[in-house]
Amino acid sequence: MACGAVISLLESHRSRQGHWWLPDAGFPQHLASLLGAPLRASGLPPRNWRELAAVFEPLRPLPSAEAPSTAATATxxxxxxxxxxxxxxxxxxxxxxxxxxxxxxxxxxxxxxxxRFSQRLTSPA
Known part of the structure; x- marks a missing residue:
């Protein structure tokens, strides 16, 4: 079952935002796996805009104006x-x-x- 997701990254003190479309694996477990990859590689979670944007680099970026309309089709x-x-x-x-x-x-x-959600990837169902 396809389960799309819109991911929005906001940095309030710099008024910066980015949006990405995750087309068919939007479940929290999948996002936790993406976000956990830097932690597994370096021992540190992504901490800033650059590191988080790098995690989402393989995903399709969404212009800010497109994010709300894409969210209308997301799960x-x-x-x-x-x-x-x-x-x-x-x-x-x-x-x-x-x-x-x-x-x-x-x-x-x-x-x-x-x-929380990475544990669900490895836990028996």
Missing amino acids: YRYLICLDHRGNRLSCWRRYPEGLGWQRRCGPMPLAQFVR
Whole structure:
């Protein structure tokens, strides 16, 4: 089952934003795997704009004006905020029953999101 997601990265103190489309693997477990790759490689999670944007580099970037219309076709929506308190992630899911967007998790520290959902990749179902 295809499950698209829009990922938005916001850096409030620089008024910078980026958006990416994850077409068929938008589940939190997949995003946690993407975000956890730098942690597995270097022992450190992505901490700043450059490092996070590098994680999303293989994905299709979305112009800011296109992000809301693409989100209309997505199943998941992720918001990563970079600010003085650290990197925080929020996730929403749109359910097919017409319930609209429902918060799935967050805002939570990015490292906590990676730990929480990466465990589900390796846990028996």
